[in-house]
Amino acid sequence: MRRLGSVQQKISCVFLTEVKNEPSTKREYQKFRVLATETLNPKVLESDIQSAVPTEKLDGTCCYVSAYKGKPYLWARLDKKPNKQTEKRFKTFQHSTKGSEAFVWNVKEDFRSVPESWIFAHGVTQCNGYPQPDENGHIPGWVPVENDNKQYCWHSSVVNYEIGAALVLRPHTEHQELLEITTVPLHELLEQTLELIGTNINANPYGLGSKKQPIHLLVSHGVLEIQSAPAVNYQQLLGWFQGCEEGKVEGIVWHCSDGTLIKLHRHHLGLRWPVEDPFLNSRPVLVNVDVTQYECDFIPKSLFTTFSEFNGRQFDHLKDICFE
Structure with missing residues (x-):
């Protein structure tokens, strides 16, 4: 049996978390919520999150x-x-x-x-x-x-x-x-x-x-790099998700130079998802698809x-x- 698809070192939340004994807003079957505290997870500092590339979590x-x-x-x-x-x-x-x-x-x-x-x-x-x-x-x-x-x-x-x-x-x-x-x-x-x-x-x-x-x-x-990501600070991130157009995303994934992926989901901050008019839908999009360049019999009405x-x-x- 061979191995495929790297499971990189992943940190599920940039902050330390605590469990609340109340129904999850993300998963209907889950009877508890995982919420972020204002304390940074020490592991994210080891991975130099300050120099990481913040990207949109889809x-x-x-x-x-x-x-x-x-x-x-x-x-x-x-x-x-x-x-x-x-x-x-x-x-x-x-x-x-x-x-x-x-x-x-x-x-x-x-x-x-x-x-x-x-x-x-x-x-x-x-x-x-x-x-x-x-x-x-x-x-x-x-x-x-x-x-x-x-x-x-x-x-x-x-x-x-x-x-x-x-x-x-x-x-x-x-x-x-x-x-x-x-x-x-x-x-x-x-x-x-x-x-x-x-x-x-x-x-x-x-x-x-x-x-x-x-x-x-x-x-x-x-x-999808985030151009105006705030500092890795609880209050600044909360404000960014709540008040910034670019913050209308499901979450952030920081890509660290050592390969570590560090995530922050809106639910970690007690914020709802999905939201009306997410940021991905605010950007114009160009279609650049030309099947005539291929010698292929495409299925009718395929994408x-x-x-x-x-x-x-x-x-x-x-x-x-x-x-x-």
């Missing part, structure tokens, strides 16, 4: 590009999770333990089955050659997105393996305030993680497309052909793109 689903069947492929995130019996036992343990003991896993028997093509992510702890679950009881991993798998039809809509390209949303190379929807060769995205956003992903906070004509796009992690019909057209907002 609300989508994580993807990865790596080789499969001898060519670049899109991979979807699929964590290996405990079966029902083990999950019940694990939750009982979590509520009863005082932290002086560790939960004992049987990796061969305690987890739900996954496709044969599933592989665990690089960086996952191993014991005797077997991947070990994280603190949530999950083993992070990936499955290749194949065109005949209906479970990942929205992933499939943004890639074309015949031409070896993906539909990507990114800042325009010459005008950073302008967004661009374009095709990017998959080999240029190798070993990158990306976020899939769109109509049928996480209740579509960005208002993309419609039920009749869904729109989905890939966005490379770290590509590639539909966007190609709008090639060269600029929209004031992402949500203004309508194919109907």
Whole structure:
């Protein structure tokens, strides 16, 4: 079994957190809230967060590009999770333990089955050659997105393996305030993680497309840099999220020079998400998709052909793109 997709060192909150015994505003099934205190997590100072690059955290689903069947492929995130019996036992343990003991896993028997093509992510702890679950009881991993798998039809809509390209949303190379929807060769995205956003992903906070004509796009992690990020201070960050147009985002991910990723979610500050008119929708977007350059028989009404019909057209907002 090989490893794929780096699980970088991640710090889930820039501040130390505390647990409140009240229902989560982020996850309906969660009976507690994790809120940030005003104390910086000492680990973020070790990673030199002051010199890190702040980027917008997008609300989508994580993807990865790596080789499969001898060519670049899109991979979807699929964590290996405990079966029902083990999950019940694990939750009982979590509520009863005082932290002086560790939960004992049987990796061969305690987890739900996954496709044969599933592989665990690089960086996952191993014991005797077997991947070990994280603190949530999950083993992070990936499955290749194949065109005949209906479970990942929205992933499939943004890639074309015949031409070896993906539909990507990114800042325009010459005008950073302008967004661009374009095709990017998959080999240029190798070993990158990306976020899939769109109509049928996480209740579509960005208002993309419609039920009749869904729109989905890939966005490379770290590509949407925040230009006016405040100092890493609780009150300044709170004020930025509440009062700044650029602060209408799900969160911030700081990319540190040592590879560490440090996150801050609006929910950590007790703020709601989604918000009306998120920042991603405030920027103009140019469509730069031309399928005539490829010798390929595209599926009628695919996203590639539909966007190609709008090639060269600029929209004031992402949500203004309508194919109907």
